[in-house]
Amino acid sequence: MTKSELIKNISAQYPQLSVRDIEMATRHMLDYLSDALAEGERIEIRGFGSFSMHVRPAKQGRNPKTGESVMVPEKRVPHFKPGKELREQVDYPENTSGKA
Amino acid sequence: MTVTKLEIATEVAYVTGLTVRDTKRLVEAFFDTIRSTLASGEEVKLSGFGNFSIREKTSRPGRNPKTGEPSEIIARRVVTWRAGQTLRGKC
Numbered sequence: 120m121t122k123s124e125l126i127k128n129i130s131a132q133y134p135q136l137s138v139r140d141i142e143m144a145t146r147h148m149l150d151y152l153s154d155a156l157a158e159g160e161r162i163e164i165r166g167f168g169s170f171s172m173h174v175r176p177a178k179q180g181r182n183p184k185t186g187e188s189v190m191v192p193e194k195r196v197p198h199f200k201p202g203k204e205l206r207e208q209v210d211y212p213e214n215t216s217g218k219a
Numbered sequence: 220m221t222v223t224k225l226e227i228a229t230e231v232a233y234v235t236g237l238t239v240r241d242t243k244r245l246v247e248a249f250f251d252t253i254r255s256t257l258a259s260g261e262e263v264k265l266s267g268f269g270n271f272s273i274r275e276k277t278s279r280p281g282r283n284p285k286t287g288e289p290s291e292i293i294a295r296r297v298v299t300w301r302a303g304q305t306l307r308g309k310c
Contacts, residue, residue: 120256120263128256129248136245140237144245147234148227149268155222156302157309162222167250168298172310195310197269199300208258209273210296 122149156197166204173198224250257298267305274299 120128126145130138152170155162162170173196180191207215228242235242253263253271262272274297281292302310 120253120261122265125249125252125256125263125265128252129245132248132252133241133244136237136241140235140241141245143235144231144237144242145249147231148246148249149265151227151230152222153268153306153309156306160220160222164224164250167254170300197302197306197310199269199271199298201298205254205257205298208254209298211294214293214295 159195164202166202168200168202168205170197170199172196260296265303267303269300269302269306271298271300273297 122145126138126142129145130136130141133141152162156170156172159172161172175194175196177193178191180189181187182189201209224243224246228239228246231237231246232239232242237245256263257271257273260273262270264270276295276297278294279292280289282289
């Protein structure tokens with residue numbers, strides 16, 4: 120499913136709102152989520168999961184070709200941890216039977 | 220501060236001029252639709268933000284970390300997400 124298919128799908132659920140409004144809202148939502156994450160904020164959606172920034176500190180590394188010591192700069196990687204409901208809905212039913 | 224559905228709905232209402240009542244529903248529908256699509260086994264690609272994909276994990280030997288006893292980790296189906304290029308570029 121792509122962004123435009125997602126927008127179409129949501130529009131079908133909310134015919135009282137125009138496709139244009141839903142499209143605008145979805146795009147702003149994604150921009151807002153991206154900006155919040157980039158600023159290092161944590162996003163927590165119950166039942167869906169949480170997004171956070173993982174920071175890999177700068178470290179001393181080596182150029183494998185020359186053996187030369189180099190400083191590897193700090194790396195910031197956005198991370199997603201699926202929530203319980205999402206995990207259970209995606210997993211094989213036999214793994215979650217009786218729990219979900 | 221942690222961003223939750225309420226913050227997202229408030230922010231979206233503020234920029235779009237839609238009512239918070241409507242944006243709350245849209246935020247809800249957004250995550251629910253992604254979740255049910257993933258549950259059906261289909262991946263979700265949100266250009267710029269990132270892709271949610273499904274990975275089939277085969278079973279492998281593991282250990283109970285508490286007791287050290289060997290036990291099998293069963294085959295599972297899990298969701299992974301990788302940030303899109305635009306988002307990675309901002310970090």
